[in-house]
Amino acid sequence: xxxxxxxxxxxxxxxxxxxxxxxxxxxxxxxxxxxxxxxxxxxxxxxxxxxxxxxxxxxxxxxxxxxxxxxxxxxxxxxxxxxxxxxxxxxxxxxxxxxxxxxxxxxxxxxxxxxxxxxxxxxxxxxxxxxxxxxxxxxxxxxxxxxxxxxxxxxxxxxxxxxxxxxxxxxxxxxxxxxxxxxxxxxxxxxxxxxxxxxxxxxxxxxxxxxxxxxxxxxxxxxxxxxxxxxxxxxxxxxxxxxxxxxxxxxxxxxxxxxxxxxxxxxxxxxxxxxxxxxxxxxxxxxxxxxxxxxxxxxxxxxxxxxxxxxxxxxxxxxxxxxxxxxxxxxxxxxxxxxxxxxxxxxxxxxxxxxxxxxxxxxxxxxxxxxxxxxxxxxxxxxxxxxxxxxxxxxxxxxxxxxxxxxxxxxxxxxxxxxxxxxxxxxxxxxxxxxxxxxxxxxxxxx
Amino acid sequence: xxxxxxxxxxxxxxxxxxxxxxxxxxxxxxxxxxxxxxxxxxxxxxxxxxxxxxxxxxxxxxxxxxxxxxxxxxxxxxxxxxxxxxxxxxxxxxxxxxxxxxxxxxxxxxxxxxxxxxxxxxxxxxxxxxxxxxxxxxxxxxxxxxxxxxxxxxxxxxxxxxxxxxxxxxxxxxxxxxxxxxxxxxxxxxxxxxxxxxxxxxxxxxxxxxxxxxxxxxxxxxxxxxxxxxxxxxxxxxxxxxxxxxxxxxxxxxxxxxxxxxxxxxxxxxxxxxxxxxxxxxxxxxxxxxxxxxxxxxxxxxxxxxxxxxxxxxxxxxxxxxxxxxxxxxxxxxxxxxxxxxxxxxxxxxxxxxxxxxxxxxxxxxxxxxxxxxxxxxxxxxxxxxxxxxxxxxxxxxxxxxxxxxxxxxxxxxxxxxxxxxxxxxxxxxxxxxxxxxxxxxxxxxx
Numbered sequence: 001x002x003x004x005x006x007x008x009x010x011x012x013x014x015x016x017x018x019x020x021x022x023x024x025x026x027x028x029x030x031x032x033x034x035x036x037x038x039x040x041x042x043x044x045x046x047x048x049x050x051x052x053x054x055x056x057x058x059x060x061x062x063x064x065x066x067x068x069x070x071x072x073x074x075x076x077x078x079x080x081x082x083x084x085x086x087x088x089x090x091x092x093x094x095x096x097x098x099x100x101x102x103x104x105x106x107x108x109x110x111x112x113x114x115x116x117x118x119x120x121x122x123x124x125x126x127x128x129x130x131x132x133x134x135x136x137x138x139x140x141x142x143x144x145x146x147x148x149x150x151x152x153x154x155x156x157x158x159x160x161x162x163x164x165x166x167x168x169x170x171x172x173x174x175x176x177x178x179x180x181x182x183x184x185x186x187x188x189x190x191x192x193x194x195x196x197x198x199x200x201x202x203x204x205x206x207x208x209x210x211x212x213x214x215x216x217x218x219x220x221x222x223x224x225x226x227x228x229x230x231x232x233x234x235x236x237x238x239x240x241x242x243x244x245x246x247x248x249x250x251x252x253x254x255x256x257x258x259x260x261x262x263x264x265x266x267x268x269x270x271x272x273x274x275x276x277x278x279x280x281x282x283x284x285x286x287x288x289x290x291x292x293x294x295x296x297x298x299x300x301x302x303x304x305x306x307x308x309x310x311x312x313x314x315x316x317x318x319x320x321x322x323x324x325x326x327x328x329x330x331x332x333x334x335x336x337x338x339x340x341x342x343x344x345x346x347x348x349x350x351x352x353x354x355x356x357x358x359x360x361x362x363x364x365x366x367x368x369x370x371x372x373x374x375x376x377x378x379x380x381x382x383x384x385x386x387x388x389x390x391x392x393x394x395x396x397x398x399x400x401x402x403x404x405x406x407x408x409x410x411x412x413x414x415x416x417x418x419x420x421x422x423x424x425x426x427x428x429x430x431x432x433x434x435x436x437x438x439x440x441x442x443x444x445x446x447x
Numbered sequence: 448x449x450x451x452x453x454x455x456x457x458x459x460x461x462x463x464x465x466x467x468x469x470x471x472x473x474x475x476x477x478x479x480x481x482x483x484x485x486x487x488x489x490x491x492x493x494x495x496x497x498x499x500x501x502x503x504x505x506x507x508x509x510x511x512x513x514x515x516x517x518x519x520x521x522x523x524x525x526x527x528x529x530x531x532x533x534x535x536x537x538x539x540x541x542x543x544x545x546x547x548x549x550x551x552x553x554x555x556x557x558x559x560x561x562x563x564x565x566x567x568x569x570x571x572x573x574x575x576x577x578x579x580x581x582x583x584x585x586x587x588x589x590x591x592x593x594x595x596x597x598x599x600x601x602x603x604x605x606x607x608x609x610x611x612x613x614x615x616x617x618x619x620x621x622x623x624x625x626x627x628x629x630x631x632x633x634x635x636x637x638x639x640x641x642x643x644x645x646x647x648x649x650x651x652x653x654x655x656x657x658x659x660x661x662x663x664x665x666x667x668x669x670x671x672x673x674x675x676x677x678x679x680x681x682x683x684x685x686x687x688x689x690x691x692x693x694x695x696x697x698x699x700x701x702x703x704x705x706x707x708x709x710x711x712x713x714x715x716x717x718x719x720x721x722x723x724x725x726x727x728x729x730x731x732x733x734x735x736x737x738x739x740x741x742x743x744x745x746x747x748x749x750x751x752x753x754x755x756x757x758x759x760x761x762x763x764x765x766x767x768x769x770x771x772x773x774x775x776x777x778x779x780x781x782x783x784x785x786x787x788x789x790x791x792x793x794x795x796x797x798x799x800x801x802x803x804x805x806x807x808x809x810x811x812x813x814x815x816x817x818x819x820x821x822x823x824x825x826x827x828x829x830x831x832x833x834x835x836x837x838x839x840x841x842x843x844x845x846x847x848x849x850x851x852x853x854x855x856x857x858x859x860x861x862x863x864x865x866x867x868x869x870x871x872x873x874x875x876x877x878x879x880x881x882x883x884x885x886x887x888x889x890x891x892x893x894x
Contacts, residue, residue, distance in 0.1 A: 170617070177632075178730050180631050181628075183621070184627050283624050
């Protein structure tokens with residue numbers, strides 16, 4: 001008998017997962033709440049640009065679809081920090097040649113849907129809202145948002161890849177007994193700003209870097225697009241005494257704010273006040289739940305672990321869910337009870353660590369990226385790591401350039417930070433001797 | 448024009464609140480998901496007995512309905528602890544005459560619905576499920592579970608008093624932007640056990656006390672009913688090496704467990720293994736959310752702050768929501784925008800403190816109530832408080848026998864505990880001199 005799987009959501013993770021399942025011999029049906037984004041001029045949802053890194057590429061390449069995404073991805077080899085004087089500081093992300101890759105969410109989503117149909121042989125049904133799921137029986141209840149027609153479908157296994165506001169999680173999982181759940185919106189919101197190409201169609205900033213204007217409690221970032229523009233995003237508290245979205249309620253205030261706080265950006269985009277309303281003000285949430293799988297139904301990607309975007313691991317962690325589930329599927333010979341049992345146990349721990357990492361990097365980007373002490377610490381770590389790669393991989397590299405489980409990376413990262421705090425405090429002239437044998441020996445001593 | 452209010456849920460809080468609103472000149476419509484519990488032989492939901500204390504009585508008496516509840520309430524003046532030898536230790540709850548009152552949930556709920564109709568002039572519609580709410584417009588969407596008929600209704604203000612699994616919160620509030628929410632199920636479940644009256648119809652235990660069999664990681668409690676029986680409840684982890692519900696999977700194991708762990712209880716109820724399945728195994732959750740009010744709609748009671756039952760404050764805090772909202776309604780002259788703004792600010796803080804208190808008392812009842820040191824500390828506190836009532840009100844009394852806001856009580860309680868820890872550690876012979884001037888002076892010194 002044919003093995004059948006239903007996936008709720010034709011987003012990034014659902015599309016990729018369909019390829020894995022198709023290759024494993026399953027017939028794949030996808031139900032998607034929206035219209036086909038490839039045919040209509042609609043947004044694939046609010047989003048800053050995405051940064052693909054090692055975990056994402058691994059999951060794509062394992063089923064041979066990485067190269068299709070490489071065509072639309074732009075490598076960023078480091079961060080460039082912009083201070084209020086317009087001075088730039090460069091910080092490489094990893095070793096020579098290591099990069100994270102900027103992709104537009106709309107572009108990658110359309111491409112992934114092509115891939116789902118071509119490589120995943122998936123039949124995608126649009127405008128189908130999931131109203132409920134019988135988690136244990138694997139029955140999905142649907143309502144067509146255009147015709148109003150209700151229907152149901154049944155499969156051997158059901159995967160919910162329907163995003164942060166997952167209908168499967170809200171309508172079925174959350175009402176199950178002993179399902180722990182939290183959605184926590186952080187105090188900061190974000191607004192996208194499109195920095196256009198210059199009059200020659202060229203990039204106004206170095207396209208090989210992610211740009212950050214760190215300003216303490218708020219920041220602006222920019223990621224390159226293929227057409228010469230940058231998708232920039234301002235992260236800032238919704239409310240507050242000053243430097244809050246609520247206070248930027250007139251063109252004059254917006255202009256003043258950018259002139260004073262981001263002068264080099266303002267020079268590139270003097271029409272910022274006019275463009276301010278082009279994108280909505282959006283919110284950011286951390287969502288945690290447990291378990292991720294009940295009966296024949298499992299959550300994947302944002303539906304299981306929607307996070308804040310500050311480590312650039314949202315898409316990558318969702319793609320890695322495919323790697324993990326695929327490995328478990330093979331290990332347990334497609335016994336889904338056992339697959340889901342182990343998924344609930346081990347992958348959930350990585351999901352929790354992902355959240356901790358994302359919040360941590362939010363503080364790093366906001367508060368520390370402009371701090372000379374922090375930059376020096378990172379320089380020492382990088383130097384030590386180059387000399388002792390087997391003894392020390394910086395946390396950012398573990399997360400972005402390795403497949404070490406998030407939970408392990410986070411534990412190691414916390415230990416490393418404790419060591420570095422001691423090292424930084426052990427030498428009064430650390431600025432001068434940062435690359436000395438003395439400092440190196442101290443680290444070796446503390447490891 | 449007549450002022451109209453809709454209440455979702457004809458439970459304890461919704462029924463009481465209808466009386467307040469009716470007296471304030473509102474026409475009150477209540478939509479209730481279930482049938483009329485007074486006409487059918489159905490349960491009002493799973494629940495241990497409830498303990499009414501000062502906050503609850505205040506809210507009932509303010510609108511003149513306390514005496515109707517007093518008729519069905521049994522005073523409990525203290526705790527009686529049962530050890531494994533059957534030895535009893537008595538600990539009064541407060542000063543002479545202070546008591547908390549045992550009521551059955553079914554009984555008090557039926558009585559409150561009578562009161563809603565009689566004193567609240569409320570029209571209660573049954574079998575009406577709330578499918579959604581337009582929070583800002585005050586429009587409620589309903590579906591009749593018997594006829595399938597859908598309808599809507601609109602009011603000046605809408606209150607959701609529809610319990611821990613609130614439809615208003617799940618279907619409307621939770622999907623609002625920036626609504627923070629968490630539901631956390633604790634590791635322990637509970638099972639009710641009815642300890643019947645003896646063959647003469649008399650109580651088998653002192654009916655003027657709440658009985659506790661504390662056993663470290665788990666416990667049994669008993670509250671008196673009007674008919675000579677006690678509603679007992681076993682709290683215990685679901686899973687575990689031993690002493691977990693999962694392990695009590697045969698009559699033999701249940702008998703062994705009770706014989707060994709609760710011998711005096713077993714002697715009163717040797718048929719425990721047969722009665723084991725009379726009530727389901729149930730779970731316990733702590734729910735937090737923010738904000739409690741959006742637009743014209745506010746959550747009250749369990750829908751806003753469902754808690755674990757260990758401080759006996761679930762119903763009392765819900766009733767106190769009526770006191771608070773009524774005071775705010777008068778203060779702001781029925782300007783509901785201002786009422787809800789202040790409710791979101793101040794009452795939410797009390798809701799958080801209520802959760803902290805409930806979890807704290809869970810540990811007290813489970814781990815400390817049988818600890819001689821803890822009992823001595825409480826005796827010293829009680830003694831000191833009698834001599835200096837203006838300087839020291841024990842935490843339990845603040846919560847159960849006062850109307851001090853929960854947030855204030857919790858802060859004071861934490862300070863008191865820190866003082867007592869110092870006092871207990873300051874005298875090696877504290878057992879002998881617990882009521883001495885020396886100890887008293889030490890406390891006075893630390894306050």
